[in-house]
Amino acid sequence: MREPKRHVELLQGTLDLLILRTLLLGPAHGHAVAKAIQCNSDDVLRVEEGSLYPALHRLIKRGWISVGHGTSENNRRAKFYALTAKGRRQLVVETSKWDTLAAAIARILRPA
Amino acid sequence: MTPRQRLLDDLDEDIRDHITRETEDNIARGMSPEDARSAALRAFGNVLRVKEDTRAVWISVWLEQLGQDVRLALRLLRKTPGFTIAAVMTLALAIGANALVFAIFNVFVVHPLDLPQAQSLYTLERGKDKSTSQSYPDYLDLRDRNRSFDGLAAFSVTAVGLDAAGQPARAWADVVSGNYFDVLEIRPFLGRFFHASDERGPNSSPYIVLSYAYWHTRFDDDRGVVGRTVQVNKHPFTVVGVAPPGFNGTLMFFHPDCFLPIVNEAQVDGENNLNARSNHWITWVVGHLKPDVTSSQAVADLNAIGADLEKRFPKDDGQMTFTLARPALGLSKISQAVQAFLGGLMLLAALILVAACANLGSLFAARAAFRSREMAMRLALGAGRMRVLRQLLTESVVIALIGGAIGLWGSVELLRWLSTWRPFPAVPVQVPLKADANVYLMALLLSVGSGVLFGAVPVKHVLRADPYEILKRGPRGTGERRLTFRDLLLVVQIAICALLVTSSLVAVRGLMRSLHGDFGFEPQHAVLVETDLHMAGYRGEAVAAMQKRMIDAIAALPGVAAVGLADAPPLSGPTGASAVFTEQTTDLRPANAVAEVVTFKVTPEYLRAAGTALLSGRTFSWHDDSNAPRVAVVNREFARKVFGSAADAIGRWYKASDGARTQVVGMTEDGKYGTLTENPQPAMFLPIAQSPSAQTYLVVRSDREPGQLASALRSTLSELDRGLPSSIQTWSDAMGAARFAARMATIALGVLGVMAAMLAITGIFGTAAYSLSQRRRDLGIRMALGAQRQDVLQAALSRPLTLLAFGSGAGLLLGLLATRVLAVIVYQATPRDPLVMAGVVLAMCALGVLATWIPAQRALAIDPTSLMRDA
Numbered sequence: 002m003r004e005p006k007r008h009v010e011l012l013q014g015t016l017d018l019l020i021l022r023t024l025l026l027g028p029a030h031g032h033a034v035a036k037a038i039q040c041n042s043d044d045v046l047r048v049e050e051g052s053l054y055p056a057l058h059r060l061i062k063r064g065w066i067s068v069g070h071g072t073s074e075n076n077r078r079a080k081f082y083a084l085t086a087k088g089r090r091q092l093v094v095e096t097s098k099w100d101t102l103a104a105a106i107a108r109i110l111r112p113a
Numbered sequence: 114m115t116p117r118q119r120l121l122d123d124l125d126e127d128i129r130d131h132i133t134r135e136t137e138d139n140i141a142r143g144m145s146p147e148d149a150r151s152a153a154l155r156a157f158g159n160v161l162r163v164k165e166d167t168r169a170v171w172i173s174v175w176l177e178q179l180g181q182d183v184r185l186a187l188r189l190l191r192k193t194p195g196f197t198i199a200a201v202m203t204l205a206l207a208i209g210a211n212a213l214v215f216a217i218f219n220v221f222v223v224h225p226l227d228l229p230q231a232q233s234l235y236t237l238e239r240g241k242d243k244s245t246s247q248s249y250p251d252y253l254d255l256r257d258r259n260r261s262f263d264g265l266a267a268f269s270v271t272a273v274g275l276d277a278a279g280q281p282a283r284a285w286a287d288v289v290s291g292n293y294f295d296v297l298e299i300r301p302f303l304g305r306f307f308h309a310s311d312e313r314g315p316n317s318s319p320y321i322v323l324s325y326a327y328w329h330t331r332f333d334d335d336r337g338v339v340g341r342t343v344q345v346n347k348h349p350f351t352v353v354g355v356a357p358p359g360f361n362g363t364l365m366f367f368h369p370d371c372f373l374p375i376v377n378e379a380q381v382d383g384e385n386n387l388n389a390r391s392n393h394w395i396t397w398v399v400g401h402l403k404p405d406v407t408s409s410q411a412v413a414d415l416n417a418i419g420a421d422l423e424k425r426f427p428k429d430d431g432q433m434t435f436t437l438a439r440p441a442l443g444l445s446k447i448s449q450a451v452q453a454f455l456g457g458l459m460l461l462a463a464l465i466l467v468a469a470c471a472n473l474g475s476l477f478a479a480r481a482a483f484r485s486r487e488m489a490m491r492l493a494l495g496a497g498r499m500r501v502l503r504q505l506l507t508e509s510v511v512i513a514l515i516g517g518a519i520g521l522w523g524s525v526e527l528l529r530w531l532s533t534w535r536p537f538p539a540v541p542v543q544v545p546l547k548a549d550a551n552v553y554l555m556a557l558l559l560s561v562g563s564g565v566l567f568g569a570v571p572v573k574h575v576l577r578a579d580p581y582e583i584l585k586r587g588p589r590g591t592g593e594r595r596l597t598f599r600d601l602l603l604v605v606q607i608a609i610c611a612l613l614v615t616s617s618l619v620a621v622r623g624l625m626r627s628l629h630g631d632f633g634f635e636p637q638h639a640v641l642v643e644t645d646l647h648m649a650g651y652r653g654e655a656v657a658a659m660q661k662r663m664i665d666a667i668a669a670l671p672g673v674a675a676v677g678l679a680d681a682p683p684l685s686g687p688t689g690a691s692a693v694f695t696e697q698t699t700d701l702r703p704a705n706a707v708a709e710v711v712t713f714k715v716t717p718e719y720l721r722a723a724g725t726a727l728l729s730g731r732t733f734s735w736h737d738d739s740n741a742p743r744v745a746v747v748n749r750e751f752a753r754k755v756f757g758s759a760a761d762a763i764g765r766w767y768k769a770s771d772g773a774r775t776q777v778v779g780m781t782e783d784g785k786y787g788t789l790t791e792n793p794q795p796a797m798f799l800p801i802a803q804s805p806s807a808q809t810y811l812v813v814r815s816d817r818e819p820g821q822l823a824s825a826l827r828s829t830l831s832e833l834d835r836g837l838p839s840s841i842q843t844w845s846d847a848m849g850a851a852r853f854a855a856r857m858a859t860i861a862l863g864v865l866g867v868m869a870a871m872l873a874i875t876g877i878f879g880t881a882a883y884s885l886s887q888r889r890r891d892l893g894i895r896m897a898l899g900a901q902r903q904d905v906l907q908a909a910l911s912r913p914l915t916l917l918a919f920g921s922g923a924g925l926l927l928g929l930l931a932t933r934v935l936a937v938i939v940y941q942a943t944p945r946d947p948l949v950m951a952g953v954v955l956a957m958c959a960l961g962v963l964a965t966w967i968p969a970q971r972a973l974a975i976d977p978t979s980l981m982r983d984a
Contacts, residue, residue, distance in 0.1 A: 031127055032134040050131065050157040055166040058120060062174040068120065080127060 011046060016056045018099055019046070021084060021092040024066060028083035031057060057082060065091050117171050124164055132157055182507035189508060196480060197512065200473050203875050204516025204563065205523065206868050207469035211462045212556045213524035216548045218455045223551075226440060227359050229298045230401060234363070235408070236440045237265075237398045237415065240432030246393040249375070249386060251422060251430065252290070255398065258418045261411035262400035266296035267375060269396040270367065271382055274648025274838050276344035277331065281648065283838050284327070284370040286345075287362045288381055291318065291374060296400055297363065303328075304339035304354030307374050315387055318374040321350040325358040327370040345373065347650030348380040363399055363440045366542045383647035383807050391429035391703075399440055408437050431703050461609075461865065468606040468872050470563045474570030475599055475879035477509060479886045481571035502572055509568025510561060517560025521553070600912075603876045604920040607957075610869035611924020612931060614956050617862035618949045619932050619942050624855050627940035633748070633784015634683060635724025636844035640813045640822055641682060642667075642830070644839040647807035656807045659834070663811065664716060666829050672817040677719030680806035682844070683786045684851040689713075693755060693797075694768040701772055708754045710747075711786045711796040714806045720746070720781060720798065722812040730763040730779030738802035743769070746779035751795035789851050789940040812844070819843045855940060870960055873920075877964035881913040885968050889975060897977035909972035910965050917964075921957040928953070 011019075023029065023037045034057075035048040060066040065088030069081045084092070132153045139149035157163070190197040228234060237255070238245055247255070247267070256265040268289040275284035287293075294306040302325055311318040321343060323332070332338045342349050350373070361368040375395075379385040386392045402411055412435055419433030481488070491501055525548050532546045646656050660678055668676045681689065692706035713719075717733040728749065737744050745767075747755075752762035759780065766776050783793045815822055823841045830839055885892075892905055900908075935942040 030130070030134075032131045035131075036138075051159070051163050051166065054124065054127065054163055055170045058167050059170045059174055061120065062117070062171055063178075079130065080123065 011048070011052075015099070016048065016052060017060060018092070018095045019048075020056060020060060020082075021065065021088055021095065024082060024084040025089070025092060028069060028071075028081040030079045030081055034082065060088065063091075064088075121168060121171075124167055128157070128160055128163065178503075179507070182504055183511060185504065186508040186511045190512065193480070196476065199875055199878075200476065200512045201516045201519065203469050203473060203872065204513055204560070205519035206871060207462075207466040207520070208513075208517040208556060208559050208563065209520025209524045210865075210868060211459075211466055211559055212521050212548070212552055213527060214455065214458045214462045215555050216524065216528055216552045217546060218459060219549065219551055220546050221365075221455060222452055226363060226365060228363065233401045233404070234297075234399060234440060235402055235411075235437040236363075238436045238438050239419075240434060242432075243436060243438070244393070245397050245438075247395045247398055248390050248393050248429070249378075249395060250388065250390040251393075251433075252395055252398055254422055255415065255418055256290075256292075259411075259414050261403060261406045261414045263403055264292050264296040265398055265400040266290050266293040267395045267398045268293060268362070269375070269394060270364075270369065272645065272648070273371075273373070273381055274344075274346050274645065274650075275371065276347070276836075277341075281344065281347075281836055281838050283645075283648065283840075285367075286371050286373045286381065287369040288373050288375050288378060291376070293372070294322075298401075299360050300357065301354040302357040303336060304352070306354050306356075311374065312376045314376065315385060316377050316380055318376050319348065319350045319380075320353045320374060321345060322353060322372040323355050324361065324368065324370055324372070325356055326361075326368065328355045331370075346380060346383070346648050348377075350377075363397070365440075365545075368543050383652075390426055397440070402437075412437060428702050464609065465865075465868060465872060466559065466563060468602065468609075468876065470567040471599060471602045471606075472872060472876040472879045473509075473512075474567040475883045476875065477505075477567055478571040479879065479883040481505065505571060506565060506568040510564035513560045513564030513567075517556050517563075521548075521556040524548070599880070600916055603880055603913075603916050604923070606869070606876050607873050607917055607920025608924040608927060610866070610873040610960070611921045611953060611957055612927040613862060613866035613869045613924075615925055615928025615949065615953050616931050616935055617859065617866040618952045618956075619928070619935060619946070620855065620859040620862050622946055622949055623935075623940050623942040624852065624859050627789050627852055627855060630785075630789070630940055632684065632789070633725055633782050633786075636848055638814060638816055639722070639724070639844040640815065640819055640826065640841060641685075641844045641847045642811040642813065642826055642839055642841050644809045644811075644830070644837055645807060646809055646837075649834060649837045651807060657802065657805055660716070660801070660809060662833055663809070663830065664718070666833060667811060667813055667826060668718075670815075670822075670825055670829060672822070673813055673815045675718050675722035675812075675814045677722030677812045677814075678716040678801065679719050679723075679810050679812065680714040680801065680808045682723070682810050682812060682847075683713070683784060684789070684848050685810070692770045693751075693795075694770070695755065696766045696768060696774065698768060701768070701770065706770075707767075708751070708795045710751060711794050713796065713798045714801045714804050715798050716801055719812065722814045724814070725784065726782045728759075728780045728782060730777070732779055733798075733800040735802065737800040741803075743773050743775040743803055744778045744800065745775050746781060746798040747777050748781050748783050748796045750783050750793040751797055752777070752780055754795045785851075789855065790936065858935070870956070873960055874964040877913045877917060877961065878968065880916065881910060881965050881968035882971075884912055885909050885972055892972060893975050893977040896975060902973060905972055905975075906969055910969060913965060913968075914961060917957065917961045921953075924957075925950075925953055 019038050020034055023034050023041075026037075029037065031053060035050065035053055038046055038048050057066070060082075061068060065085060066082050067085050069083055071079060071081050132150075135153035135156060136146070136149045139152050140146060144152065226234070236245060237247070239247065249267075252265070252267045256267075259265065266289065268287045271286055271288055272283055273286050274281040275286075276282070291307055291309040291312040294301075295308060299306070301322070306322055307318055307320045311320065323338070328334065328338065338352050339354060341352050343352060344350070356372065362372075373381050376387065378387060382394075386394050402408065406414075415435040416433075419430075419435060422430045423433045488501055492498065528546045528548055532543065535543060646659055651659050664676050664678055667673060689712050690709045691712050692701075692703055693708050693710045694701055694705060695707050698705055698707075715733075717735060717737075719725075720727055720732050727746070730746070732746060733744065747762065749759045752759040755767055756762050756765055762777050762780050764776065764778075766774050769775050781798070784796065785791060786794055786796055813822065813826065817825075826841055827839070830837055888909070892900075892908060895908065896905060932942050
């Protein structure tokens with residue numbers, strides 16, 4: 002059940018980046034994206050389902066991800082989200098933006 | 114279905130799927146199925162809210178992208194200020210013109226009068242000529258016997274001397290029947306109105322109602338004015354009330370200062386016509402149709418009454434058939450003319466806008482062609498075609514919106530100026546124009562529409578473009594097709610421009626001629642003094658005595674060559690006409706008249722003072738008075754029409770409308786009496802001593818400086834009577850009203866002509882720029898192969914210049930035809946005038962040079978080497 006001790010709120014705007022990064026590994030359906038983010042952050046980050054679907058739609062509208070249909074592991078019809086070429090370029094941009102931001106914040110919080 | 118809709122429709126399924134998977138995960142972690150499902154639901158949270166948020170994302174991202182597009186569009190437009198300014202100004206003019214014309218149409222045709230139940234309000238028109246006038250007895254019969262109207266009210270317009278506190282001033286009155294306010298369902302702002310119950314015979318209702326505006330300016334909003342006594346033409350009248358602010362009578366442009374009862378006509382007009390069935394002096398009869406009566410039923414009802422009246426009063430009544438018309442402009446003839454004119458203007462304005470869009474379309478296409486490399490690059494880098502198109506459309510719509518906003522602002526300012534403008538200072542004529550929501554909406558729609566329209570021109574290009582081809586080889590012309598639709602449109606535009614230039618030049622020349630034309634009198638070196646002795650309280654014998662005193666006093670002034678007096682000078686407004694019969698006619702009904710003759714009541718010196726040439730016979734003397742036989746001086750047209758020839762008119766007799774035998778003693782030249790453009794009309798001059806009139810215009814011929822003379826005249830008149838209202842101006846200025854229509858036509862044509870010229874310039878420029886952009890490589894190669902400057906210029910510009918020549922020729926021909934129409938408004942309008950011809954040709958040449966200057970420079974500046982390298 003809930004393990005409140007380790008959860009951290011996602012920073013505003015970082016969800017898009019995390020989704021793009023997750024989809025770089027390959028197409029996935031919505032639930033899998035949320036689980037992957039949770040797993041890959043060692044359970045620190047938890048995606049609010051309430052913000053997952055708006056975020057996916059935002060990325061679709063911007064043309065960064067596309068939607069495909071396929072069958073999942075247990076032979077069920079499922080909708081897959083996949084990174085587009087534009088999304089791939091955007092991921093590079095967003096990642097470098099994030100690096101810059103993170104480094105800057107680190108410098109402020111722990112001055113040498 | 115758009116992808117957006119499909120995705121949103123699938124959202125439910127996605128969410129269900131998500132929750133199922135979460136439930137499965139929870140079961141895998143060892144929960145019971147029920148717990149697992151409820152935990153999954155709890156974790157997901159509010160499903161409805163998620164759906165709403167997802168929906169909102171689409172709109173916010175769309176807005177964000179729109180914002181980006183607009184910012185990019187603005188940045189690109191800033192980079193090419195020449196193009197942007199040209200495009201914005203073109204659209205501002207075109208959309209502004211449309212908004213202006215539409216606003217005027219809206220006021221004139223859609224909501225002409227702001228009155229309660231205006232949709233059922235009609236005015237009566239009578240006979241073939243659709244005259245609105247009736248006699249008072251006829252009006253009473255119509256009012257009392259019809260079964261179709263909720264009351265019929267009558268009114269007529271007149272000027273009175275209104276004296277509230279010592280100094281009489283001229284005021285304009287609607288002289289109205291007692292039931293007027295009740296029929297129109299108007300409630301007083303202050304006090305009360307007079308009613309039908311106040312009418313108990315001639316002069317029984319000495320009450321006056323002030324208009325709100327007059328009360329506001331002359332009585333300073335003094336509420337105590339009700340009950341006060343004022344002098345109307347020196348007769349005491351009691352102020353009973355003030356009309357509400359929005360009520361200005363039932364004529365759209367004429368705003369009366371006050372309302373007076375029609376039964377007091379004798380005091381107001383100086384003559385009693387309440388019993389004269391043959392005198393159609395009541396100008397308008399209006400009323401609300403009963404709800405269950407159709408207009409054709411009402412017409413049948415009125416015609417039955419009319420037929421009966423015709424039978425009972427054959428001498429007085431003719432043409433008693435009726436039609437119904439909307440009030441507003443006074444006459445349905447005028448309303449129809451105005452409607453047709455405004456319809457024509459709307460069409461022209463719409464055409465101008467379409468032409469503007471076509472021009473901008475080709476400019477835009479030229480620009481898009483220049484930018485085709487950029488576009489190709491963007492397409493190659495994966496930008497969707499839709500996104501590129503959206504960008505292009507955003508650009509054009511942004512231009513159109515900016516242009517539309519400027520145009521709308523300009524037209525609203527112009528409307529404001531027009532509605533405060535009073536074209537005739539002496540008469541309270543106002544044009545209450547304002548833009549309402551309809552106009553704003555129209556301007557917005559036009560802006561967006563035209564933006565999409567001209568932005569769509571290059572779309573075909575973008576959709577068809579193969580980015581790799583363009584990147585590899587550069588933009589390539591589609592080849593010179595023989596004649597495109599765009600070319601045709603340009604020719605039409607140039608033709609319209611040439612037509613407008615021709616007609617405005619014709620109008621200007623006509624207007625100039627009308628300053629020094631042959632009017633049958635000489636307005637130069639003459640001053641006109643207008644007074645009304647009736648307003649100043651003169652009655653009966655006193656009128657003639659005072660007129661003689663005025664003439665003698667003015668004649669004694671130094672530098673005055675001649676003084677004449679007339680009841681109304683020519684070209685000062687509607688002319689008084691009366692029927693004339695041959696000597697043998699005994700049955701003097703209007704149908705038997707030999708002519709309707711413009712009539713002037715004048716003193717002996719008038720013809721000399723007015724500069725009207727006497728061709729034969731004699732003028733009057735002071736001995737031609739009421740004791741002497743009736744005499745008249747007639748014009749040549751009168752002689753031709755009444756006696757068959759001008760040669761032997763002198764000494765012959767005719768019968769006036771009252772049956773009096775009158776001898777012609779002199780004949781003058783023909784002249785212009787009602788309008789500058791009328792055909793020769795029969796006219797007669799009668800000695801004022803034989804047909805008295807209290808309306809007094811003095812024509813003073815003098816070489817003295819008009820301002821100086823005017824002050825001398827003013828002091829002379831006030832020595833004679835301090836309370837005499839008068840206005841003094843040169844005769845040329847007084848003729849301003851007669852030139853008004855011509856002046857308006859000239860201004861309108863001039864403005865439209867300038868607009869059309871600007872459009873033609875952008876059109877030619879656009880075509881030249883476009884064909885140049887298509888043929889840069891071709892021209893570059895020619896230059897590299899040694900083509901001379903003139904070869905290049907010829908190749909680049911021959912097409913637009915050919916179109917210009919064709920269009921100008923067609924426009925000039927149309928102009929020759931159009932001036933026939935113009936001749937109705939403008940004095941001696943003729944295009945067969947070398948100055949006009951030369952002017953048109955010169956203007957069109959100048960236009961061509963102006964429009965092709967930049968493309969020519971660009972063509973010459975093509976650098977073959979850089980073009981080759983780019984390729």
